[in-house]
Amino acid sequence: MTNSSDSLGRLFDLSGRLVLMAGGAGHLGLPACEALARHGAKIVIADNRLDAAGAGVELLRGKGFQAEAVAMDLAEESSVHEAVEQVRSRHGRLDVAINSTAYTTGKSLEQMTAQEWEAGLRVCLTGAFVFSREAGRVMVELGGGSIIQFGSMYGMVSPDPRAYIPPMGVNPPDYGAAKAGVMQLVRYQAVMWGPKKVRVNAIVPGPFPNGANYKGEEAFLDRLAKKVPMGRVGKSHEVAGAAVFLASDASSFVTGTQIVVDGGWTAW
Numbered sequence: 001m002t003n004s005s006d007s008l009g010r011l012f013d014l015s016g017r018l019v020l021m022a023g024g025a026g027h028l029g030l031p032a033c034e035a036l037a038r039h040g041a042k043i044v045i046a047d048n049r050l051d052a053a054g055a056g057v058e059l060l061r062g063k064g065f066q067a068e069a070v071a072m073d074l075a076e077e078s079s080v081h082e083a084v085e086q087v088r089s090r091h092g093r094l095d096v097a098i099n100s101t102a103y104t105t106g107k108s109l110e111q112m113t114a115q116e117w118e119a120g121l122r123v124c125l126t127g128a129f130v131f132s133r134e135a136g137r138v139m140v141e142l143g144g145g146s147i148i149q150f151g152s153m154y155g156m157v158s159p160d161p162r163a164y165i166p167p168m169g170v171n172p173p174d175y176g177a178a179k180a181g182v183m184q185l186v187r188y189q190a191v192m193w194g195p196k197k198v199r200v201n202a203i204v205p206g207p208f209p210n211g212a213n214y215k216g217e218e219a220f221l222d223r224l225a226k227k228v229p230m231g232r233v234g235k236s237h238e239v240a241g242a243a244v245f246l247a248s249d250a251s252s253f254v255t256g257t258q259i260v261v262d263g264g265w266t267a268w
């Protein structure tokens with residue numbers, strides 16, 4: 001883009017851009033897909049639940065947006081490679097790659113086995129690496145792009161055990177360790193790919209509990225809300241603005257950093 005006043009008016013325009021969203025059928029992924037599509041992007045939802053990805057695609061198409069699904073298991077290197085190559089050969093471009101997949105064992109510090117720890121890291125950290133490596137490689141070849149990883153407030157601070165009292169399960173130790181690793185991966189890739197016009201950033205959500213998963217857990221949700229300076233948990237569409245910003249030319253000089261969307265959770 002140029003810095004004419006005309007282009008400033010289109011800072012957030014994603015017309016013609018191809019977005020690959022891993023985990024795009026999820027609680028935070030789908031509203032972000034919709035916001036990106038609203039700004040003109042064509043969306044490819046990659047998910048290991050192809051039925052859920054298909055439902056997301058239907059929802060987006062129903063609103064008049066361009067969307068399609070591709071099967072991808074982030075835990076399988078070959079599956080990630082195939083999905084990215086499929087997008088490249090079908091569309092001839094890859095402008096934005098976002099990873100909003102999630103994985104958790106729910107195991108406590110004392111219970112968690114090394115195998116379970118590694119299974120968590122396999123999706124959240126190794127998966128983040130493989131996905132961004134594959135997407136970044138294509139972007140380097142095609143002349144640039146934007147990679148966005150979803151981190152977590154629990155990659156910045158520990159869960160407060162006073163919020164996770166039974167019957168509520170724990171937030172397991174592998175999760176935050178993987179998310180902290182994702183942030184360092186973001187910085188590393190941003191530095192290595194900076195000269196090649198591939199920007200790499202993270203969105204770091206605070207508490208965005210999916211109501212459907214917390215039926216009967218109102219006391220827990222209340223404890224979470226009380227930990228947020230803004231006094232409430234996040235609504236699923238509230239990460240979408242950060243996604244549009246990082247995907248678009250509005251963030252053309254932003255790389256190697258994170259946007260924390262947590263209502264102030266990590267501020268005190």
Ligand SMILES: NC(=O)c1ccc[n+]([C@@H]2O[C@H](COP(=O)([O-])OP(=O)(O)OC[C@H]3O[C@@H](n4cnc5c(N)ncnc54)[C@H](O)[C@@H]3O)[C@@H](O)[C@H]2O)c1
Pocket residue numbers: 022023024025026027028029046047048049052072073074075099100101102103123150151152153204205206207208209210
């Ligand atoms: N919801 C929150 O409160 C919260 C808070 C902090 C960080 N985050 C992070 O934000 C991101 C999105 O969270 P969410 O709440 O939308 O999660 P979600 O569970 O609703 O969605 C995750 C999506 O990833 C897909 N997925 C899981 N494993 C996969 C795999 N191996 N391969 C491909 N797809 C896979 C799921 O099918 C699902 O569609 C995650 O990275 C999560 O860790 C969420």
